[in-house]
Amino acid sequence: MAQTMYSKIDEYGFERPANFDYEVHAEFMGKYMHILVRRAQRWSTLKGKNKFTRSSKLKRFIRKGIPLDFRASVWLQVSGAQKLKEDSVWNYSDLKKKITNPSLIDIIKIDLPRTFPDNINFIGQEQLTGQMFNVLAAFAHQNSEVGYCQGLNYITGMLLLATRNEEASFWLLKVLVEKILPKYSVTNMSGLLIDLDVLDDLVRKLDVDIHKHIHKIGMPWAMVTTKWFICLFTEVLPTETVFRIWDCIFYEGSKIIFRVGLTLIKLHKAEILRTKELSELITCFKEMRNHKDIIDCHQFMIHIFQIPGRITDSDLKNLRTKYSKAQNQR
Amino acid sequence: MEHTEPHSTEPEMANRQGAAQRPNGAQGKICQFKLVLLGESAVGKSSLVLRFVKGQFHEYQESTIGAAFLTQTVCLDDTTVKFEIWDTAGQERYHSLAPMYYRGAQAAIVVYDITNQDTFGRAKTWVKELQRQASPTIVIALAGNKQDLANKRMVEYEEAQTYAEENGLLFMETSAKTALNVNDIFLAIAKKLPKYDQNQGQSGQGQGRRLAEGDQGAKTPGNCCK
Ligand SMILES: Nc1nc2c(ncn2[C@@H]2O[C@H](COP(=O)(O)OP(=O)(O)OP(=O)(O)O)[C@@H](O)[C@H]2O)c(=O)[nH]1
Ligand SMILES: [Mg+2]
Numbered sequence: 001m002a003q004t005m006y007s008k009i010d011e012y013g014f015e016r017p018a019n020f021d022y023e024v025h026a027e028f029m030g031k032y033m034h035i036l037v038r039r040a041q042r043w044s045t046l047k048g049k050n051k052f053t054r055s056s057k058l059k060r061f062i063r064k065g066i067p068l069d070f071r072a073s074v075w076l077q078v079s080g081a082q083k084l085k086e087d088s089v090w091n092y093s094d095l096k097k098k099i100t101n102p103s104l105i106d107i108i109k110i111d112l113p114r115t116f117p118d119n120i121n122f123i124g125q126e127q128l129t130g131q132m133f134n135v136l137a138a139f140a141h142q143n144s145e146v147g148y149c150q151g152l153n154y155i156t157g158m159l160l161l162a163t164r165n166e167e168a169s170f171w172l173l174k175v176l177v178e179k180i181l182p183k184y185s186v187t188n189m190s191g192l193l194i195d196l197d198v199l200d201d202l203v204r205k206l207d208v209d210i211h212k213h214i215h216k217i218g219m220p221w222a223m224v225t226t227k228w229f230i231c232l233f234t235e236v237l238p239t240e241t242v243f244r245i246w247d248c249i250f251y252e253g254s255k256i257i258f259r260v261g262l263t264l265i266k267l268h269k270a271e272i273l274r275t276k277e278l279s280e281l282i283t284c285f286k287e288m289r290n291h292k293d294i295i296d297c298h299q300f301m302i303h304i305f306q307i308p309g310r311i312t313d314s315d316l317k318n319l320r321t322k323y324s325k326a327q328n329q330r
Numbered sequence: 331m332e333h334t335e336p337h338s339t340e341p342e343m344a345n346r347q348g349a350a351q352r353p354n355g356a357q358g359k360i361c362q363f364k365l366v367l368l369g370e371s372a373v374g375k376s377s378l379v380l381r382f383v384k385g386q387f388h389e390y391q392e393s394t395i396g397a398a399f400l401t402q403t404v405c406l407d408d409t410t411v412k413f414e415i416w417d418t419a420g421q422e423r424y425h426s427l428a429p430m431y432y433r434g435a436q437a438a439i440v441v442y443d444i445t446n447q448d449t450f451g452r453a454k455t456w457v458k459e460l461q462r463q464a465s466p467t468i469v470i471a472l473a474g475n476k477q478d479l480a481n482k483r484m485v486e487y488e489e490a491q492t493y494a495e496e497n498g499l500l501f502m503e504t505s506a507k508t509a510l511n512v513n514d515i516f517l518a519i520a521k522k523l524p525k526y527d528q529n530q531g532q533s534g535q536g537q538g539r540r541l542a543e544g545d546q547g548a549k550t551p552g553n554c555c556k
Contacts (some may be wrong), residue, residue: 008544022459079534109373110371110372111372111393113390114372114390114391114393115390115392115393115394117392125388149421149423149426150371150393150395150419150421151395153393154395185423186421186423187422188426189423189424189426192427193426193427206429220431222396222427222430222431223396223397223416223430223431224396224397224399226395226396226397226419226427227396227538230395230396231395237556278399278414278475279399279401279414282399327378
């Protein structure tokens with residue numbers, strides 16, 4: 001990573017934004033390299049067959065970041081993807097042979113070159129784009145309620161970058177869409193509409209001033225937050241920050257999305273309240289990725305467990321029930 | 331990734347070559363309109379906006395998730411028209427989010443791809459929905475995009491034109507790739523929008539919103555869009 005510190009391309013092949021703050025980044029990386037080394041040492045002390053079995057110690061470890069080399073195995077274990085795979089009556093390579101639906105193949109193919117066209121690992125690289133096609137088509141084939149939803153291409157691309165393993169990416173995609181996330185990607189995106197309302201509710205409880213201001217300007221949450229839910233912050237936040245968030249999503253579930261979202265909003269309170277019109281507000285949300293506290297993903301991951309306060313699974317469940325009833329009455 | 335979602339609010343763009351230019355020194359009124367782009371995925375909505383706002387084209391434009399927002403200004407005689415452009419996601423399932431985006435829009439561009447008959451059918455569905463649900467005074471333009479691929483044409487010009495006439499829509503075939511008719515379609519919309527000053531600062535149905543004094547260098551006293 002060290003040699004990419006000043007590069008225009010990040011460790012995962014993405015072009016950095018035009019206004020990327022190299023100084024802030026360099027300062028952070030100086031610190032972060034030490035953290036990564038220390039974390040790698042700590043992880044190497046985990047031993048035995050059950051070392052990645054869910055436990056409070058492992059959860060703590062994960063919140064501090066999974067070392068790159070372990071990421072794929074840990075995600076597979078703690079998310080239940082590995083279990084899905086072991087319990088499945090079919091295997092991935094058989095499934096791939098059944099990809100025949102021509103309209104599905106067409107819509108996925110249209111999006112392949114439109115996924116990460118600025119990433120050197122994807123652009124014109126047949127290996128990764130071919131794997132992305134296989135994962136998306138296989139997934140769509142075995143889940144007709146979801147099929148292909150735009151956005152899954154970005155998630156799959158990120159999974160491939162993190163794991164460098166097609167089959168692992170397939171099972172991780174499956175566990176995300178079918179177990180971890182609510183019904184975001186189904187054909188009416190009902191889960192997304194509900195969670196947009198839940199977010200609005202949580203923002204109001206977090207900070208009424210911000211909530212009032214956003215409503216006064218008239219920005220629908222969907223405008224800036226759809227990518228939070230659908231792409232799990234891909235291309236919204238720096239790549240390293242995104243993977244650190246995913247570490248926690250695979251262990252702790254979709255409430256992490258709200259923790260991250262609320263933290264982003266709260267950390268930008270002053271900037272948000274300063275905006276006077278929609279275009280400024282939207283620019284403010286787009287610029288969040290350049291914020292010092294967000295580039296420092298290690299500090300940011302501490303913030304997300306402090307700033308939004310307590311959000312339990314059952315709180316979230318109740319809110320979702322409340323807003324799904326509200327949706328049905330509309 | 332930056333270029334795939336161009337940043338909003340770029341006042342200097344008003345003078346970009348290709349966009350309508352304001353006659354030197356002219357002081358006029360400023361009107362602001364909300365314009366939404368609708369249409370099937372991959373027909374070229376984002377590409378049209380990118381061409382109009384930044385004068386660029388990308389062979390591989392990322393699919394839009396949620397919505398993108400940009401602004402661009404055109405000048406008509408003594409009036410400066412500022413478009414607030416809402417570019418939406420095209421995949422059918424994102425449809426449920428669309429009403430949030432076209433609510434209060436004074437103009438819409440419904441886009442289809444002339445090489446794909448299905449996208450024309452989808453465009454008609456959008457037009458119907460807008461006529462039923464959007465502001466009754468909304469100005470709708472139909473854009474048959476990818477005109478540079480006319481050798482693979484599946485939708486006849488006359489067919490679309492007849493449909494547009496029957497439904498009172500502006501109609502042009504465009505190409506985000508070659509820039510054909512891109513500025514023109516936005517200009518045609520600007521011309522058709524009613525430019526009177528209604529309640530100041532309020533975004534009324536079908537009415538341009540008057541910008542606050544001092545915004546975007548508006549120095550003219552009195553009504554903006556009389
Ligand atoms: N030849 C040609 N290709 C075009 C034109 N406009 C867009 N494209 C290409 O068509 C593809 C889709 O364009 P987009 O602008 O992303 O389409 P969109 O309607 O915004 O799609 P969604 O965001 O998925 O709804 C891209 O690869 C563009 O390069 C055009 O006028 N001519
Ligand atoms: Mg688009």
